[in-house]
Amino acid sequence: MLWVDKYRPKTLDKMMVHEDIALNLKKLVTEQDCPHLLFYGPTGSGKKTLIMAVLRQMFGASAEKVKVENKVWKVNAGSRTIDLELTTLSSNNHVEINPSDAGFQDRYVVQEIIKEMAKNRPVDARGKKGYKVLVLNEVDKLSREAQHSLRRTMEKYSASCRLILCCNSSSKVTEAVRSRCLNIRINSPTEEQIVRVLEFIGKKEGLQLPPGFATRIAVQSNRSLRRAILSFETCQVQQYPFTSNQAIPPMDWEQYITEIASDIMQEQSAKRLFLVRGKFYELLINCIPPVIILKRLLSELLKKLDAELKHEVCHWAAYYEHRMCLGQKAIFHIEAFVAKFMSIYKAFLIATFG
Amino acid sequence: MGAEVSSCLQRYSKQEPLLLVRTRTRTRTRAELSCAVRLSWTFSYFLLLLLLLLKTMEFLLPPKPKPKPDIHALLVAGIPRNPDLTNTNTLRYMSTLMPFTMTSLMNLWDFKRDPGMKKAGSRRSNNGGLWVDKHKPKSLEELIVHKKKVEEIKLWLKERLKPSKEEEVRTLALVVRGPAGVGKSATIQIISSHLGARLCEWNTPTPTLWQEHIHNSTSGKEYTSKLDEFEIFVETIRKYPSLSFSCTGGPISPCVLLIDDVPLTNERTALGRLCNSLHVLARSTVMPTVIIITDYSKAESADDKSHYFDVLQSSLESAGACKVTFNPLTINSIKKTLTRICKEEQCHVTSEQIDKIAKASGGDVRHAITTLQFLSLRLGHTISSSLIDPTTSCSNEDSEVNLLDDGFCLPFGRDETISLFHALGKFLHNKRDASVTTFENNVFTLRERFTRLPLMMAAPEMVLDQAHGQARVVTDFLHENVLEFISNDAIDDAWSVASYLSDADNLLGIALPWSMTRKYEAESIVQSVAASVAVRGVLFGNSHPAVSRWHSIRKPQLWLIEHSALRNKVGTLLLVRRLTLENLMANVCVMATEYKPTYKWIERNVKECLDGEKTEENECRMEELDEMEWRSCGKSDEIEDW
Structure with a gap:
């Protein structure tokens, strides 16, 4: 098991970051009825960990006994029935799904699952009717229609079903949904917090950390705790005992994008563009999201770029990122961005060096 | 019995339209003729009444110039293949069946036709029928098929028609294949008559209409499909070879069997049966047999029909049949x-x-003559x-x-289709008319960087139409191949092409299935606009085309990439689920970007510990090579520079 999973705090009390939020959540769950919750924040900030801990707080240890199943939902959509296959993770008291996996049929999923959950409400020992919790991941990737239908069902079944929504950016969640939830923003942990966690893990694992090493990992992790722990473990596998100037290996795809960036800077031609396309394909095969590719590529390019050009290049990157979201096939837009960059850069080189 | 069946088959095909005209009942065989006679008796009395009524009306109405009823022309139109036989047959049957209602019927028939048809009929009779029939080649010299092909078939037939003394194994089947209207049947007919052989045809029976089928099934007659009939026919020939065609009396002349209409089948088992019976036919026939396969829609890509004929042909060839392929006729010979x-x-x-x-006409002489x-x-x-x-x-x-x-502007043009690759080649090569130097025709004066020389092809949309190009496919193909057609230094061009392709992709994104409520028309407009943007963008953007040379047009790699990305996605999820025992939903993005690389590192290190000499570098290369190899097998479909 990876350290990320191994040292994930199981209860709200044991949280090492966001202690205040954890405390508030604990109060909320123990003292009164829990409203719908919407967790949002950047990746690797601990949303999932908090959600798991909240569930544990609600239902006790039974929340951890989960089973994974591929369930087929039969949905009645007007005149026809749609079969949707979706992976769910469920315990007695909660169900977790990625509704965006269903693609454009996500709205049916949301409605149907909530309805089904409402049908069989759990009854606790004292005969009081309890509620189930539905955890929806990546709510920001839900389509508009799905979010609208979510809003309606949230109200209708609020007695029997609580929702915990989880997403990166709340701006992509509709106002209506947001106003029906308790919004909890989870910030990225600060570097000091990350260092503290790393040192904690190091102590548990019995490792000797040279001074400044944890800080370097924290800096490179871009304030993502998950990232920091993963690269910490990678370092340990790569070379232990640590040396204070040990290189922290980047993720392979990041290295690859750095390579692409230097390819682009070296030569600006149709042939090179074709070569670069092949490399993008390589990344896409490995399921690296195109938006992340574009972002990373931009930051790599900006590192080596003259200040004069940065503004324009950023503009075009944003432009093509937007179009990527509108379009169907990401490679078209990434390639258009690269071509534009090449064209700008070549013009710049000619103007400067003749 | 064989003779009876085959002659019945032949007569059958000649009779049918006749009966339909005459009695308006759907009688089909002799067994039902008696019923038909009874029906027609009652019917004819009714008609007599009607006729009287009409005659009285003629007094009241001003007399119209009544064209001469022309049953010959009509019947000839119904059965274009042997007109002489049908004419005599018609009259004989008419006179035997309904001696005195004939004229009245003809009147009625005439009366019921709309004036246009009447005119056409009489006109045709004046001119002597369709020109296609009238100017059928009558001698070898008149044939405009390539001499070599004619010679080949002639030689083949001659050899087969010679009575073979020794028992040598020869194949007696010939497959003639080619597009419509290039003179396949005519060639066979002329050659066989030239060689003095009789031509026996298996004509397809007229298809049964659904209503007809319903009618027949209620009257207790069983339906036999074309395929069944063909099978029976083949069986007959196999069992009673000498009986079939030589017992008609008179001097025994050598016979050539012509199968012009191979039944069309739609599903796999039927196709299997057809192949089988063709195979049997090719193997067991004792007289020279010519099987004609007409290719439809060869240009239309991704059509399984052409594949269908390939299956038939291969099954025939496996039975030892010879093969002659006809090409479209040259323009000069048609002229x-x-x-x-x-x-x-x-x-x-x-x-x-x-x-x-x-x-x-696209090499179709029949079409050209009709035109x-x-x-x-x-x-x-x-x-x-x-x-x-x-x-x-x-x-x-x-x-x-x-x-x-x-040929789009011609009111009589046969809509020619071109293959997708042809169209793509047109777009990608981007040939322009360099001789035009001034642009006085333009309504707007454009800046110099926006002006382009006129294209050396029809409007791109028309070319797309001709190629049946779907927007998504065309866009993907253009995206895959366009970079090689852009001059290496013209990165600005590359960008403008890429930006147009990105526009096209966005337009295609609009037509995603979540707009299911939207009307189909709107989507198809979006589609065609997207295709147009992509094509015109490629044409406009590529202002400095690379030096024209031989290029192969590749299938979009993107399709393979998407496919394998999907597979990898599933794979990642499975891997993660196996490795982490945590009760968390796997998020593909996080897994792919963070977990998986870590796993790789850890696994690699473990492996390195096991066998120390392999460096990561090496392994990395290996992986890449594998990937490349795997991808390169997807390349196919090459075209030449034209």
């Missing part, structure tokens, strides 16, 4: 034929028009001038080019 017909019919068609017809007849029928000078007058706003030369290039 020659048309001129000859013009001379014989004494119609005034300019050589320019003949030229156009020949070009528009010529149509043109000469209605030929006033109005039409001929409207043919030449450009309907578009471009200049005269331009329209000339257009007319010749695609």
Whole structure:
């Protein structure tokens, strides 16, 4: 098991970051009825960990006994029935799904699952009717229609079903949904917090950390705790005992994008563009999201770029990122961005060096 | 029995339209004729009444010029293949069945036709039928098929028709394959008559209509499919070879069996049966047998019909059949034929028009002749001038080019299709007319960087139409291949092309299935706009095309990439689920970007510990090589520079 999973705090009390939020959540769950919750924040900030801990707080240890199943939902959509296959993770008291996996049929999923959950409400020992919790991941990737239908069902079944929504950016969640939830923003942990966690893990694992090493990992992790722990473990596998100037290996795809960036800077031609396309394909095969590719590529390019050009290049990157979201096939837009960059850069080189 | 079946089959096909005309009941065989007679008796009394009524009405109404009823022409039109036989048959049957209602029926028939048909019929009788039939080649010299092919078939037939003394194993089946209207049947007919052999045809029975089927099934008659009938026919030939065709009396002349219409099947088992019976036929026939397969829609890509014929052909060839493939006729030979017909019919068609017809026919002489007849029928000078007058706003030369290039502007043009690769080649090579230097035609004066030389092809949308290009497919293909057609240094061009392709992709994104409520028309508009943007973007953006050389057009790698990305996604999820025992939903993005690389590192390190000499570098390369190899097998479909 990876350290990320191994040292994930199981209860709200044991949280090492966001202690205040954890405390508030604990109060909320123990003292009164829990409203719908919407967790949002950047990746690797601990949303999932908090959600798991909240569930544990609600239902006790039974929340951890989960089973994974591929369930087929039969949905009645007007005149026809749609079969949707979706992976769910469920315990007695909660169900977790990625509704965006269903693609454009996500709205049916949301409605149907909530309805089904409402049908069989759990009854606790004292005969009081309890509620189930539905955890929806990546709510920001839900389509508009799905979010609208979510809003309606949230109200209708609020007695029997609580929702915990989880997403990166709340701006992509509709106002209506947001106003029906308790919004909890989870910030990225600060570097000091990350260092503290790393040192904690190091102590548990019995490792000797040279001074400044944890800080370097924290800096490179871009304030993502998950990232920091993963690269910490990678370092340990790569070379232990640590040396204070040990290189922290980047993720392979990041290295690859750095390579692409230097390819682009070296030569600006149709042939090179074709070569670069092949490399993008390589990344896409490995399921690296195109938006992340574009972002990373931009930051790599900006590192080596003259200040004069940065503004324009950023503009075009944003432009093509937007179009990527509108379009169907990401490679078209990434390639258009690269071509534009090449064209700008070549013009710049000619103007400067003749 | 064999003779009876086959003769019945033959008569059958000749009778059917006749019976339909005559009695309006759907009788099909002799067994039902008696019933038909009874019906027709009652029917004819009714008709007599009707006739009287009509006669009385004729007194009241002003007399119309009544065209002569012309049953010959009508019947000939119904059965284009052996007209002489049908005529005599018709009359005989008519007279035996209904001696006195015949004229009244003819009147009624005439009366019921709409005036246009009547006119056409009488006209045709005056002129002597369809030109296609009338000017059928009658001798070997008149055939416009390539001499070598004719010679080949002739030789083949001659050899087979010679009575073979020694028992040598020879194949007696010949497959003639080619597009429609290139003279396959005509060649066989002429050659066999030239060699003095009789031609026995298996004509497909007329198809049973659904209503007819319903009617038949209620009257207790069983339905036999074309395939069944073909199988019976083959079986008959196999079992009673000597009986089938030689017992008709008279001097025994050698026989050639011609199977012109191979039944069309739709599903796999039926196709299997058909293949099987063709195989049996090719193996067991004792007289020279010619099987004609007409190719439909060869240009249309991704059509399984052409594959269908390939299956048939291969099954025949496996039975040892010889094969002759006919190509579309050359424009010159079609022109020659048309001129000859013009001379014989004494119609005034300019050589320019003949030229156009020949070009528009796409190597289909039957079509060309019909077009010529149509043109000469209605030929006033109005039409001929409207043919030449450009309907578009471009200049005269331009329209000339257009007319010749695609045949869309011709009112009689056969809509030619081109293959997708042909169209893509046109777009990618981006040939332009360099001779034009001024742009006085343009309504707007454009800046120099926006001006382009005129294209050396029809409007891109038309080319797309001809190629049946779907927007997504076309866009993907263009994206895959366009970079090689752009001059290496012209990165600005590359960008403008890429930006247009990105536009096209966005347009295609609109038509995603979540807009299911939207009307289909709107989507198809979006689709065609997207295709147009992509194509025109490629044409416009590529202002410095690479030096023309041989290029292969690749299948989009993107499709493979998408496919394998999906597979990897599933794979990642499975891997993660196996490795982490945590009760968390796997998020593909996080897994792919963070977990998986870590796993790789850890696994690699473990492996390195096991066998120390392998460096990561090496392994990395290996992986990449594997990937490359795997991808390169997807390459296919090459075309040449033209």
